[in-house]
Amino acid sequence: xxxxxxxxxxxxxxxxxxxxxxxxxxxxxxxxxxxxxxxxxxxxxxxxxxxxxxxxxxxxxxxxxxxxxxxxxxxxxxxxxxxxxxxxxxxxxxxxxxxxxxxxxxxxxxxxxxxxxxxxxxxxxxxxxxxxxxxxxxxxxxxxxxxxxxxxxxxxxxxxxxxxxxxxxxxxxxxxxxxxxxxxxxxxxxxxxxxxxxxxxxxxxxxxxxxxxxxxxxxxxxxxxxxxxxxxxxxxxxxxxxxxxxxxxxxxxxxxxxxxxxxxxxxxxxxxxxxxxxxxxxxxxxxxxxxxxxxxxxxxxxxxxxxxxxxxxxxxxxxxxxxxxxxxxxxxxxxxxxxxxxxxxxxxxxxxxxxxxxxxxxxxxxxxxxxxxxxxxxxxxxxxxxxxxxxxxxxxxxxxxxxxxxx
Amino acid sequence: xxxxxxxxxxxxxxxxxxxxxxxxxxxxxxxxxxxxxxxxxxxxxxxxxxxxxxxxxxxxxxxxxxxxxxxxxxxxxxxxxxxxxxxxxxxxxxxxxxxxxxxxxxxxxxxxxxxxxxxxxxxxxxxxxxxxxxxxxxxxxxxxxxxxxxxxxxxxxxxxxxxxxxxxxxxxxxxxxxxxxxxxxxxxxxxxxxxxxxxxxxxxxxxxxxxxxxxxxxxxxxxxxxxxxxxxxxxxxxxxxxxxxxxxxxxxxxxxxxxxxxxxxxxxxxxxxxxxxxxxxxxxxxxxxxxxxxxxxxxxxxxxxxxxxxxxxxxxxxxxxxxxxxxxxxxxxxxxxxxxxxxxxxxxxxxxxxxxxxxxxxxxxxxxxxxxxxxxxxxxxxxxxxxxxxxxxxxxxxxxxxxxxxx
Numbered sequence: 001x002x003x004x005x006x007x008x009x010x011x012x013x014x015x016x017x018x019x020x021x022x023x024x025x026x027x028x029x030x031x032x033x034x035x036x037x038x039x040x041x042x043x044x045x046x047x048x049x050x051x052x053x054x055x056x057x058x059x060x061x062x063x064x065x066x067x068x069x070x071x072x073x074x075x076x077x078x079x080x081x082x083x084x085x086x087x088x089x090x091x092x093x094x095x096x097x098x099x100x101x102x103x104x105x106x107x108x109x110x111x112x113x114x115x116x117x118x119x120x121x122x123x124x125x126x127x128x129x130x131x132x133x134x135x136x137x138x139x140x141x142x143x144x145x146x147x148x149x150x151x152x153x154x155x156x157x158x159x160x161x162x163x164x165x166x167x168x169x170x171x172x173x174x175x176x177x178x179x180x181x182x183x184x185x186x187x188x189x190x191x192x193x194x195x196x197x198x199x200x201x202x203x204x205x206x207x208x209x210x211x212x213x214x215x216x217x218x219x220x221x222x223x224x225x226x227x228x229x230x231x232x233x234x235x236x237x238x239x240x241x242x243x244x245x246x247x248x249x250x251x252x253x254x255x256x257x258x259x260x261x262x263x264x265x266x267x268x269x270x271x272x273x274x275x276x277x278x279x280x281x282x283x284x285x286x287x288x289x290x291x292x293x294x295x296x297x298x299x300x301x302x303x304x305x306x307x308x309x310x311x312x313x314x315x316x317x318x319x320x321x322x323x324x325x326x327x328x329x330x331x332x333x334x335x336x337x338x339x340x341x342x343x344x345x346x347x348x349x350x351x352x353x354x355x356x357x358x359x360x361x362x363x364x365x366x367x368x369x370x371x372x373x374x375x376x377x378x379x380x381x382x383x384x385x386x387x388x389x390x391x392x393x394x395x396x397x398x399x400x401x402x403x404x405x406x407x
Numbered sequence: 408x409x410x411x412x413x414x415x416x417x418x419x420x421x422x423x424x425x426x427x428x429x430x431x432x433x434x435x436x437x438x439x440x441x442x443x444x445x446x447x448x449x450x451x452x453x454x455x456x457x458x459x460x461x462x463x464x465x466x467x468x469x470x471x472x473x474x475x476x477x478x479x480x481x482x483x484x485x486x487x488x489x490x491x492x493x494x495x496x497x498x499x500x501x502x503x504x505x506x507x508x509x510x511x512x513x514x515x516x517x518x519x520x521x522x523x524x525x526x527x528x529x530x531x532x533x534x535x536x537x538x539x540x541x542x543x544x545x546x547x548x549x550x551x552x553x554x555x556x557x558x559x560x561x562x563x564x565x566x567x568x569x570x571x572x573x574x575x576x577x578x579x580x581x582x583x584x585x586x587x588x589x590x591x592x593x594x595x596x597x598x599x600x601x602x603x604x605x606x607x608x609x610x611x612x613x614x615x616x617x618x619x620x621x622x623x624x625x626x627x628x629x630x631x632x633x634x635x636x637x638x639x640x641x642x643x644x645x646x647x648x649x650x651x652x653x654x655x656x657x658x659x660x661x662x663x664x665x666x667x668x669x670x671x672x673x674x675x676x677x678x679x680x681x682x683x684x685x686x687x688x689x690x691x692x693x694x695x696x697x698x699x700x701x702x703x704x705x706x707x708x709x710x711x712x713x714x715x716x717x718x719x720x721x722x723x724x725x726x727x728x729x730x731x732x733x734x735x736x737x738x739x740x741x742x743x744x745x746x747x748x749x750x751x752x753x754x755x756x757x758x759x760x761x762x763x764x765x766x767x768x769x770x771x772x773x774x775x776x777x778x779x780x781x782x783x784x785x786x787x788x789x790x791x792x793x794x795x796x797x798x799x800x801x802x803x804x805x806x807x808x809x810x811x812x813x814x
Contacts, residue, residue: 025613025617026613026616026617026620029617029620029621030621030810041602041608043777043778044607044775045602045606045607046604046605050773050775079593079594079634080592080593080594080605080634081592081593081594081595081605081606081634082593082594082605083604083605098704099592099594099607099704100594100605101604101605136773136775140773140776141771141773141775141776141777141778142777142778148778148781149781153781153782156617156621156809156810157613157614157615157617157618157621157710157713157780157809158614158706158710158754158777158780158781158783158809159780159781159782160613160614160617161610161611161613161614161617161706161710161777161780162610162777162778162780162781163598163613164598164608164609164610164612164613164614165598165607165608165610165706165777166598166608167598167599167600167602167608168598168599169597169598169599185487185488185506186486186487186488186489187486187487187488187489187506187507188488190576191570191571191572191573191574191575191576192574192575192576193574195448195452195574197453197490197508198453198487198488198489198490198507198508199452199488200451200452200506200572201448201571201572201573201574202571203568203569203571203572204568205571206432206433206564206567206568206570206571207564207565207567207568207571208564209433210432210433210436210563210564210567210568211564213433213436214436214437214563214564227486227487227488297505297506299565299568299572303564303565303568306564326759328759347565352733352735356763364548366457366543366547366548368451368457368543368548369547369548370450370548370549370565370568370569370572371450371548371549371555371569373564373565373566373568373569374555374556374560374565374566374569375560375566376565402563402564402565403437403563
C-alpha cells in the first residue's frame, strides 16, 4: 500500500496551476499573482511633503533660532492635490500640507511646530532646515518601470493596495479552483428532514463545502446521490466542468461500492488506498479529465484526507508553491497509544506558549467521532513504527488545519 | 499621549459582540457560535457496523479457526440505510455493510477478511469474535441531550459538519460586522483614471476593503469624499447603519483636516493620537452611535493601525475572546535602528525554522512606503525605550498580520 508521502507526490504531479484571469483587485484577495505588476508611475509620483509645514530654501534658514528667526515672505498655499504655479525664491516660503507637491525652488519643508507667524502674513522659521528635510522624493518607494509585484506573490491587503497606488483596478491572478462535491450513500438523509430508522444525516456535504470555501476555492456543484451506479455516473458527468471533483463514500471493499466502479469506467485511478489512519480508503485519479478525490465517508477520515491530499492539490491549482501541509514541533501533553502499522493523525488542539508549542490530542479517536474535531486546529502525527507517544515528548504536528494557512 | 496598550483597552471596552443571527451552516463558516447546539439525536443514532462483514452472536464463534470454522446460516443482508426486520439467532448471521444498523440479536461484527463462503449461501467464520467487536455503539460519539457545541466556539468545517450530523441546516452565530469605509483627501484619484499633477491614486480604499474582508467582516459602504466638511459629514451619515465606520485621512494638525471637525460635531472622540510609529495620528470614538476609527492616510500607517486597533475591535464584535493581536518570539536576522520615543512596528517576513521563528524586517520603513508591505506577514515590535535592535536578538513579533488568525 502507498505511503502518504508517495500519495502526496502523485497528487501534486497530477495537478497544475489553473490559468490566469484578470479580476478586480478585491476578488484577487488571497490569490496568487500570475503576471508581473510593473509600475507605470513612480511612487510617490512627485516630490511631496511628509508633514504639514512650510516649503523653503534650506539656505534661507541657516543659523535660524527662536531668538534670531529667519523671516520669510509667503507666496502661496499648497493643499494636497494641487500644484503651486509660483516658484519659491530666496526669502520666500509656501505653506504646504502633507502629501502636497513641493513647489519649484524649495528644497526643504519646515514643520509647523518649528515656525511661528511672522509680520504681514509671513512666517518665522525657528530651527535651521537641511536640504531634503521632510521631503519624500519622487520614486522613493518605487520608480516607474520597476517590477512592483512578481508572479507567484500572494495577494493580501498590502499587495492589492500597492497595485491600486499604481493605478490598477484589475490584476491578473491564478483563478480560484471550482470544486464539485458529490456525497454518496443511500443511508444519508439531508439535515432538516425526519431521520428514518437506519439512516443518518449527511454531514459530509457541509464538511466539504466549508473546507472548500476555507481553502479559498469555490463550490461549482454540490449534490448527493444514492448507492446506484447509474446515478453516480450521471452525477460525475454533471461535475465534469469543475476544476476538481470530490466524492465521499462508496470506495471500501463492500459490494455496495458504486463509486469505485463508476470511477474505473470513467477515468484512470492512480491510487485506491493509502497507509494512513484514519483515511486509508482514499482514492485519487483523473476522471473525465479532472482530478478526482474519492474521500472516505467517515467524517474524521474525510477531514484528514482533505488536509493531507486535497488541500495540497488546491494550493497547487491556485498557483502556490508552498503546497504541502505545514508541520511544527510541539510538546505532547498526554500519552497517545498506537499500534505499529499505519501513520496515524490525531485531532488535536495546539497552543503557543512562552516555551514553544504544546499540543493535546482529542480524547476520542475513531474515524466516525465527529466530536473529536470540535476546536481542533491541528493533527498530531504518529509515525508508522511508533508503539505510542508519551507525554512530554516533542512530536510533529500539522498546524494549522481546516483553514488555509496564509502566511 | 496614549500608549497603544491603553488605546487597545479603550477600544475593546467601547465595542461589544454583535447580536446573534440564525444563518445557514455555510454562511457561519469562521463565525462564533451564539447559542448552544444540543444534540437532538445520538451519534451514531443506532448501534452500527464499523466494517463490512457479518453480524453474529459472538458466542457462536467461540474457538473458531481456519481449520474448525464456525458455520452460520445467512438470514439476510443489511446495506447501509436499511434496517433488518429479522433477528439474528444462535447459528445465524446477517451480511452487513459499514454504517448499517446492527440487527437485533447480534452482538459482534466479523470482518469479511475473517470469513469465507460456507455451503448453501452460509458463511464460515475463521476467527473468534468478542461481543462488541466492530460495532460502533449508539451515542458513542455524543448522546442525545448533550451539548455538542458551546457558545463562543468558532465554527470551522468540523464544527459545522457536527451540526449537520445532528440534523441542523442553520445555526445561531454572532453576525459578521458590516464595515463602512470612507476615504478622504482631495489629492486622491480613483485607480484607472488619468493622474493629474499633484494627485495620487487612492490606495486606501483597496487596502481597507481587502483587510475588512480578510477579517471575516463585510463591506456595507465604501466611498471617497474630497476635503470638504459638509461632504465628510454627509458621508458619515450615510454610514450610520453600518456596525463600524473606518475613515482615512484628515486627522493630522493641518488646516485641511475636515474629518476631525466633522467627528467632533457628530460624536464623542475617545482618543486622537497614540504613541506609536507609524500610525500616531489615529483616532477612535463613537460617532453617530457607531465605533469609528479615523485611520491615518499613509498606507503603511493604515495597515499598522488596522492590525493594532481595528482588527481587535472586529474580533470582539464577532464574539471572539482572543481579540488582541498575537505575538510570538523570533530571532531578528538584521539590525533595526530606532530612536527612543514611540513604540515602532516594522513590516517583516517571519519564517518558521527547525530552531524556531526567524524574522527579517523590510529594508524600507517609511509610513508611505507601500512596497515595504509586499510579502510581509508580521510586524517587528521595537519598544519605546529601545536604541535599536541587533541581529541575533530575540524580539517580539506580531504574527500573523493582514489576515485573520483563525486558530
